[in-house]
Amino acid sequence: MASLTARFGPGLGGTILLLVGLWLIGMVLAPNLMMLDFSLRPNLMPNQIGTDADRYTLANFIALFSDSVHRAIFFKTVWASALVTLTTLVVTYPLAFWLAKIATPRGMALALVALIIPFWINEVLRTLAWYILLAFNGPLNAVLLGLGIIAEPVRWFGDFGVLAGMVYAYILFMLFPIYNSISTLETAQIEAARNLGASTVRIHRRIVIPHAKAGIATGCVFTFMLAAGSYVAPALLGSPGSRWFTEIIYNWFFEGGNWNRGAAYALVLLVLCMLVVLAALRVFRVNLADVAK
Amino acid sequence: MSHSVDLIDIEMIFGQVRAVEKFSASVEGGEFFSILGPSGCGKTTVLRLVAGFIQPTAGRVLIGGKDVTGSGPHQRPTSMIFQSLALFPLMPVWENIVFGLEVRGIPKAERRKRAEELLDLIALPGFGYRMIHELSGGQKQRVAIARALAVEPQVLLLDEPLSALDLKLRQHMRAELRALQKRTGVTFIYITHDQSEALAMSDRVAVMSAGKLQQIATPRELYANPATSFVARFVGETNEFPGRVRGVSDGIAAVETRHGLLKGRAGPGLRAGDQAAVYVRPEAVSLETQNDNRIEAEAERLEFEGAVAILHAKAQDGQAVLAAIAHRGLGQAPVSGGAIKLSFTPAEALVLAHG
Incomplete structure (x- = not known):
């Protein structure tokens, strides 16, 4: 704080502090506290607010875990998000390594353009593109049928559709942190390992992955949080069997009109995401400052 | 092994x-x-x-x-x-x-x-x-x-x-x-x-x-x-006097340079008329005047390095000449500004085709 005023003077330094404080309080703290407050109150008629019935209760949280359907969807969202994260990592890591260490400048420019241009279109439209591709009478089934790989059209919507749509939607969030961290690895280290006889698998296991750990952790945390909080992909590409927890939250707010229960559900999701971030950091033995970089 | x-x-x-x-x-x-x-x-x-x-x-x-x-x-x-x-x-x-x-x-x-x-x-x-x-x-x-x-x-x-x-x-x-x-x-x-x-x-x-x-x-x-x-110039210090080979006999080549006729051991494949240069190490250049190859120059400065001193001289056309003078020869060494005669023997000089 002292260094801030020393660098920018009391006027500008104070303004920066004030803006950061306003942002933290107004945009982060206050909404979350309001959500907490909502989640701990019962859903009441307007005339009951302020009466004896209006007191703090854990009923909304208990409702979530005693409803077997909601509980199942919650846990499915957790592991399906983990699966999305893992799949995205598996798809992205070779690409990130190729971009960082093997690609020629020209190849890299082409690949980056091909990866980034689709992201100029908004997420809903991009997901709609997958909706068309994966449709029962869509191009994917047509191609597979034409090639004789499948005998009759496959219903892709559901778990597969959601997985494909999410992996595609979040690939850049995984790619860039990993690419950044691999590109800082000195190429001579890879050559030295190869020179000492290491196989490709061992080079990655012992040299590249440990070096890129912070980037991998960052990418995984981003992807997991985005996947767990995703709404568009499950709504468009899912089926009744692949409902996402965010859809239930949405329903409490906008269909069921029970904001209190919606807030409780959203809070549980928030806490889950925070736990996953902390666990990931612990597992990868990186700290928050590394991730922020 | x-x-x-x-x-x-x-x-x-x-x-x-x-x-x-x-x-x-x-x-x-x-x-x-x-x-x-x-x-x-x-x-x-x-x-x-x-x-x-x-x-x-x-x-x-x-x-x-x-x-x-x-x-x-x-x-x-x-x-x-x-x-x-x-x-x-x-x-x-x-x-x-x-x-x-x-x-x-x-x-x-x-x-x-x-x-x-x-x-x-x-x-x-x-x-x-x-x-x-x-x-x-x-x-x-x-x-x-x-x-x-x-x-x-x-x-x-x-x-x-x-x-x-x-x-x-x-x-x-x-x-x-x-x-x-x-x-x-x-x-x-x-x-x-x-x-x-x-x-x-x-x-x-x-x-x-x-x-x-x-x-x-x-x-x-x-x-x-x-x-x-290239090797002569890259490995160690050397003086280079470019010119044209007048003749080669008994392994000694005579080269017409701007400083007169200089002789040295002939490098491989050298023939009369070739563009070539005479290469001589600074430690082979001396202030004595009885050697075959003589160059008139002007002393510029003497850099004392301990075991040897390096005499920087300028010959005709501004050609730089280096001579390493052993410690005991320092007595007669010029300090600066004087006309001097430098010399070296053909055995210690080498004539190589100019590359």
Whole structure:
């Protein structure tokens, strides 16, 4: 704080502090506290607010875990998000390594353009593109049928559709942190390992992955949080069997009109995401400052 | 005896660039062989060809008499020390050293034991659990050497490993490398742009320029009888007097220069009428006047270096002439500004075709 005023003077330094404080309080703290407050109150008629019935209760949280359907969807969202994260990592890591260490400048420019241009279109439209591709009478089934790989059209919507749509939607969030961290690895280290006889698998296991750990952790945390909080992909590409927890939250707010229960559900999701971030950091033995970089 | 390395008519072309042209050399088993040249001359390319990181466009690489052209770096009995050392910063020293053994599936207990032995060899006992960033430059250097030696290579390839060290440490490491090479008997191929490094350590030196091999010789031979004008200029200090060859007889060539007729031992293939230059080392130039080759010059300044003093003089047309004057000759040395006569014997001068 002292260094801030020393660098920018009391006027500008104070303004920066004030803006950061306003942002933290107004945009982060206050909404979350309001959500907490909502989640701990019962859903009441307007005339009951302020009466004896209006007191703090854990009923909304208990409702979530005693409803077997909601509980199942919650846990499915957790592991399906983990699966999305893992799949995205598996798809992205070779690409990130190729971009960082093997690609020629020209190849890299082409690949980056091909990866980034689709992201100029908004997420809903991009997901709609997958909706068309994966449709029962869509191009994917047509191609597979034409090639004789499948005998009759496959219903892709559901778990597969959601997985494909999410992996595609979040690939850049995984790619860039990993690419950044691999590109800082000195190429001579890879050559030295190869020179000492290491196989490709061992080079990655012992040299590249440990070096890129912070980037991998960052990418995984981003992807997991985005996947767990995703709404568009499950709504468009899912089926009744692949409902996402965010859809239930949405329903409490906008269909069921029970904001209190919606807030409780959203809070549980928030806490889950925070736990996953902390666990990931612990597992990868990186700290928050590394991730922020 | 360690393996020999034979490079036969190697050509290496990267896109439009001809990095190495018609390079042939035979390195004997157990030899300390240096490749010397300015940066960008293709010497590192030659080393990477021997290691197997790249494959030659044409030509063959033989290690221990066996053709290894086309095989990768892990299939060759070579081990490389990189310019940046390329130690693994996330592993402790001992794991770095025996990484090559880990790869070969040697059990951990044995790896630890081997690491201890190698740490003793490089005089860093007890350093096994340090991290790389905790070591000094010279210690890192030695760890890199130990890591390369751990896989018991037949040929050790060194890519300017001393260039990042300060002068004092560099000189110390030179002696250490040389001693280590003698002790282990491994064939060393050493890349450097530092001629004093190459001359001090090597059994033989190959000089390269612009992708071409200039000469392979012992350090003494290289200094006394450079085969090309490039070698004469690149290895050690030299005076160069360009001119045209008037005639060659009994191995002595007479060259018409701006400073009169100068004579010297004729280099290979020299004929009357050729453009050539007379090369003479500063220590062969003296202030005595009874030698055959005489040059009139003006003394500019005398730089005292201890054992010798370097006299900087200007001959006709502003040609700079250097003369090294031994300590006991300093009495008669001019200080500055005077006209002087410098001379040297034909036996100590060399005439080479101008290249």
